[in-house]
Amino acid sequence: MTLASDSYYMFQRWMKKLVRNPILLFFSLFQPIIFLVLFTQLFSSFGTLLGGINYTVFATAGIVLQNAFSSAFQSGTAVVDDIKSGFLTKMLATPASRASILLGRLLSDAFRVFAQSLIILVLAYGLGVFPITGFVGYVLILFTVAFFGLAWSGISLALGLRTKSAETVFGIAGTLTFPLLFMSTALMDKRLMPDWMKSVSAYNPISFAVNAIRDLIMIGYNWNSFLLSFGVISLIAILTMGATIYEFKKVVS
């Protein structure tokens, strides 16, 4: 199977590039850590408003998702680099499977989000956050986040392939991150939102994923919310992958 082996070698390349740029890794983890340590302290009194709970426990799901969201946006810029340097062209001149070029990158994005989320969860554990669903909960959380990261990388990949400009991808990512985050249940329960925001957040895909993860941390197994989140993420994945494949074909031909 050349698709599988080619994708593996592409994946391996991205992994090497990732660990050899530790500064990049550090800065992308910096923001979620600040949220985890400082933001949750600053807004700890929300816990009282939410019925006497620990706000850090509440916000962890949102912070993990936020990290996945912003990490996934770096995918497009990496592809822009490959287009500009000619590396993409060089790969296209080999018999390597075309799909593996995208698949290898997406797998590396998912893996990266998985690893970063694990780091955040370990830190959160130190701050007293652990899912009541225990070990299985951790596994389910990590897979949900990784899947979410994979789906979102599609947007950034499609944007990168279309605009061929890292600045544009960054610009759009930066513009989208906070509005989407704030208009979701990532950092606040919907009960404390103004009505209009409540309606927006009910349709915000981030909310679905956050709710599923939060349930695993705070409530227990809620298969309804879990399956619903996978449904929503799958839908996003289909849309973003469709757009990515469409743009990729245009670049390749």
Place this chain on the structure above:
Amino acid sequence: MPAVQVENLVKTYGDGTQAVKGISFKVDDGEFFGFLGPNGAGKSTTIKILTTILRKTSGLANVAGLEIEHDAQKVRKLIGVQMQDTVIDEDLTGRENLMLQGHLQQMRGEELKERVNELLKVVDLGDAADKRSAYYSGGMKKRLDLASTLVHRPKILFLDEPTTGLDPQSRAQVWSYLKGLNQTGMTIFITTQYLEEVDRLCRRLAILDHGEIVAQGSPSELKSEIGADRITLGFENGNPGTGSLKDKAKQVLGSLGGITEIVDSDEGIVIYAKNGGFLVPDIVRAFDNAEIKLSSIGVSSPTLDDVFLKHTGRRIRPEEIDKSRASGMFGRRRR
């Protein structure tokens, strides 16, 4: 069976630009073939089509006897491609770059490891093999790039200006590798600005201008077609430009016999004449009478440079291209 066979090849880009306008040529198996032309002539487009990176608009193109679009996968296994810019992954070591390339060419295991070791030695990167290629010099990067196109032992090697931007020493080294590869039977298809090397190494060449082939043949054939010596005239006050001085000078030259052709060049005027040496005193006298001051006069037997100038009206000057390319690379973001 020819290594490359192209008939009426056309490439029209989406925006309507016709980059290649129905060219035809053939490269024999084992040939060292030069593909020359000014910037924007369509060389890179042609290479991209022949290496299956770009789709052709119409026409026939076979590589190693295979139709390039129908048998693209097979073609990719038989060719090596070096692009205009040096393309390596600078986050990876030299060895890792070669291993990746081998893996993408579906090579595996010990066979690949040995091949990579062998190539690292060939391009003198044995000592630096496990260093990150970001720390390589320009010449080392180019050599690594070249090695990465050879991992799978291609039958035909396509090179788009492989020595542009290199210092003279690295350049000579690359040319000597290419010569060696050709001697092992590899077909080499190369675009370059270095006409002296083309003259020395290429068995045949084609000159492309505005998407059309304007000349093809062996270097000696093309030079003898000129059939005349070249006399280069420089004028005082530098470049006479398009001003009346140049017109006046041409008038003066027109009155002299024995001149086959008068061509404008950036430095002044170039004329072609049989037995050019004998004409020099006449030229000097005529200009003296017309009170046009010459700053230089030179006579040489025809070179590929003249062939190029005759067919394209332009002259290749690698040094300037080097400079512009170098600054372009400097401005690029490194990964």
